[in-house]
Amino acid sequence: MKESFGSPGGSLAAKVRTLAPSMTRSMQRVAEAVAGDPAGCAALTVTGLAELTGTSEATVVRTARLLGYPGYRDLRLALAGLAAQQQSGRAPAITTDIAVDDSLADVVTKLAYEEQQTLADTAAGLDTAALGAAVTALAAARRTDVYGLGASGLVAQDLTQKLLRIGLIAHAPGDPHLAVTNAVQLRAGDVAIAITHSGSTGDVIEPLRVAFERGATTVAITGRPQSPVTQYADHVLTTSTSRESELRPAAMSSRTSQLLVVDCLFVGVAQRTYESAAPALAASYEALAHRHRAGTR
């Protein structure tokens, strides 16, 4: 299952981070060079870049392909564009990681900044076509299952809650065994969504595989577009991967990224089914009102 990134203009560094794990050593060297000095690399031919990174032309081309371009030529053009953009638009860039001795005010600033960055990267890297396909499938689904464990499990529940609110039928089984038994019930026209950052969480892949084989439309939300989970996904939605540090585990940024994707799905579905979604939203709001005490003091 191959998915192309939506906008080639999106942050290249983010793309490199996302795909780095699925790269071989020499490809990583090339990717690093490219992400580190776009302007410099744009001036080089395949051969030049191959020599600079101590690899071969073939590897350079392979890297370009992995980054979503048809070949090196196109990567080079994109690089030139990127360089020009950087030139004009000076990024402010808070570079340092969160340290043990940072003040709380620093922590707040850095966390907020990094999450903003994550959001921007995700938005830039999201494949609108795949998103559209997923939305269409969801809007028409008889029922929807959402699989996710750990931090991703919360995202799965979030999506489920939202879909229920607009009158769709959705489940987010937390127990992997139940997930599989649920998946068996799916058939063509139903939708199954797997959420996993690594893309290789067996307990999440398994129910998706079952759903896939039962003919349901399957969607994977993952940070690794080349990972096992995508084998069984009709549509792949890529979340961004930001560099992690000891104090800020990857789970944190992947959650932010996943939530944005899930929100987009939700809003998309709500648009498509507006006629029924709007009253359903209003109704669920009403139903909760009496649970909140009156005043604000």
Place this chain on the structure above:
Amino acid sequence: MKESFGSPGGSLAAKVRTLAPSMTRSMQRVAEAVAGDPAGCAALTVTGLAELTGTSEATVVRTARLLGYPGYRDLRLALAGLAAQQQSGRAPAITTDIAVDDSLADVVTKLAYEEQQTLADTAAGLDTAALGAAVTALAAARRTDVYGLGASGLVAQDLTQKLLRIGLIAHAPGDPHLAVTNAVQLRAGDVAIAITHSGSTGDVIEPLRVAFERGATTVAITGRPQSPVTQYADHVLTTSTSRESELRPAAMSSRTSQLLVVDCLFVGVAQRTYESAAPALAASYEALAHRHRAGTR
């Protein structure tokens, strides 16, 4: 045809005008095409541009030379850069709400933008002193309860998961009755956190009240600093409230905001308890590793 002056690449149109008189007819055609649609021309090969302008490759190359580039290849790179610059120069300026007939690409952009906004607002409005007090209490707590329902319930679970990962004892009872029975067990030195956007969710206030009366340190994470829940809170952490629209319920932005606050709490606590937190984090990471299948390629 709009051209931006001043930027290094932007002078292309000017260059064309200056040199036009010394150009032959077919070269002018090429120069015009290039100045008129840099982005489009950047996508073409020599042959393509020659066909488009009804001329030959040789003429295209000659034109490139005249414009000051060593050959067409370099002109093309410059063109790509120019196009990217024009692209980015266009201010996005997202003002409008998400509408029913927005394209998915618009939805993605707007959602990302609004969430970024929410993050910035939250970071700016966060009371560092209260945050510090809450962190101190958490770091020293014998045990911690986190109360939240609905969307806030997921945030509560998120915090709980994280605290557990660094070796603290935390619970996020989902059932309001259990929450109260849990709260009864708390005493001085323990911490109770209530998460509610409205600040007036009875089922969340009640356990916090109990905890407060048992002498535990209580924290409220709410969007309404004047709401009932704050009566029983030693420390109040305010989340931002952005304007909501029909397609983007308040729950969405409050969740983003709440998660940032919760992340700050977590990182703060991890800093304070670094000695024990670091190995605990590493250990939980290890434990999960075998749940992920090997390959990614």
Place this chain on the structure above:
DNA sequence: GTCACCTCTGAAAGATATTTTCGGCTCGGC
């Protein structure tokens, strides 16, 4: 520890794109 297998890697062949060459062509002047 050894073997078989699989993946990664770069050299070289093959395909494209760019540059150069060169001869035909047009157009103005005589």
Place this chain on the structure above:
DNA sequence: GCCGAGCCGAAAATATCTTTCAGAGGTGAC
């Protein structure tokens, strides 16, 4: 009408990019 100057494009020559293929290196099984 004839001549020359310079413009123009077809095609050859070159550079660049892409693909193929076989060896290197690592990994897991036995």
